[in-house]
Amino acid sequence: MDVTAAVLVLVLLSFSGPLCPRLVRASSSPSPSPPEPVALTLLACATEKGAVCLDGTPPGYHLQRGSGSGSTSWLIHLEGGAWCSTVQRCSDRRMTVLGSSAFMKPIQFAGSGILDSDQHLNPDFYNWNKVYVRYCDGASFSGDAEGRAQDGSILHFRGLRIYEAVIDELMKKGLAKATEALLTGCSAGGLATLLHCDDFSARFPKEASVKCLADAGFFLDAKDISRERSFRANFDGVVQLQNVREVLYKDCLANKDPTECFYPAELIKSIHTPVFILNSAYDPSQIRNILVPGSTDPDKSWLSCKDNIKNCNSTQIQILHGFRNAMVNDLKVVQEKEDWGMFIDSCFTHCQALYGISWNSPISPKLGNKTIAKAVGDWYFGRRQGVKYIDCEYPCNPTCSSLLPTPP
Secondary structure, three states: OEHHHHHHHOOOOOOOOOOOOEEEEOOOOOOOOOOOOEOEEEEHHHHHHOOOOOOOOOOEEEEEOOOHHHOOEEEEEEOOOOOOOOHHHHHHHOOOOOOOHHHOOOEEOOOOHHHOOOOOOOOOOOOOEEEEEOOOOOOOOOOOEEEEOOOOOEEEEOHHHHHHHHHHHHHHOOHHHOOEEEEEEEOHHHHHHHHHHHHHHHOOOOOOEEEEEEEOOOOOOOOOOOOOOOOHHHHHHHHHHHOOHHHOOHHHHOOOOHHHHOOHHHHHHHOOOOEEEEEEOOOHHHHHHHHOOHHHOOOOOOHHHHHOHHHOOHHHHHHHHHHHHHHHHHOHHHHOOOOOEEEEEOOOOOOOOOOHHHHOOOOOOOEOOEOHHHHHHHHHOOOOOOOEEEOOOOOOOOOOOOOOOOOO
16 A cells, blocks of 8 residues: 555554564565555553553554665654544544554655655755654544543554654664754644644754654634534534543633644644644635535535535635635734745635655645645755645636545
8 A cells, every 4th residue: 555545535652762573564465666666653551651542552653764865864754544533433443543543554755755865856855764653543643541431442542642652763763863843734633733843843963954744734714604613613522532632732621711722723823843833724624624514504515616616606615715715814823923934825726745746746736836746846845945835716726627636
């Protein structure tokens, strides 16, 4: 399975001494050469500190070593895959790759945008050490609690411990000596990137260049078409059930409730590390789950519009423009941060850094005549100032191809 396929299907333990024993799950059949799938590494010893998936299995990651000029550069990607906000949903999730490492397999980095090792396709990060951290807690790597399923079995809400265990392990494997580091994530992993960005940066000496890239993780605390904030109940369930308070900023908690502090619009006010926000202003995942959840559309008049923005009527387009404007307004904070960057396009797509077609291809979205790969590279390496692009309203951008991926 490649990373691209995983994203489409799915819409770290600290101790001194030697590295903990690792279980490496290689491919069960001869792999194509080149390229070969990147093996899954399970942190067996992480279970001793409670860093486990929802079902109690050990967490895992995929590491591809860098080379040459990229041998001391590291890219850590946090996988996405929504959240579970109730005991039942988290219990069900245990039987999937998003809740148990028992279902995880080796994955392919080739063709996966920012993870690709082809210099032509990924010129700035191709030879970096690249890590894909598997998501199996259901709370953006942020919870620290325990619950019980209806059958009496334990539900392990240990995302924060998983994040810490993996990062601690990677620090022992060379991450601690990184001269350059980039924490990334897509969707729920993009939110996780914002939640952990400052902690990640604080682990390195000041001379290291450490930044964060949140892809499709800028979820809005917006009203749906019935004028209710129905999606907030989902986040509130995650925050309360999985106890994510430890990762939230204290300055926000002093004035607002924890659920509000879980939203990116509040997080970006407190983050000190340079961040790049990559997002579509017409993200189908947000349109389907925040703006027009099924409960608000009983006659299914939005069904075809939610499936393909080209099917939206003029009234629906105006509502989508309002959602886009709310995102642009929340991102004013980024405009005020000199070392931050953003690429907010008007394409109907979700998660763009992990797809070669979106990241850097002849039909990649462009803003300021720059692909996402070029914009992120310019921002990270300081090749130009003010890498902050906000697209015009849909359908103004001719580079928004209908071939760009959308969630199932």
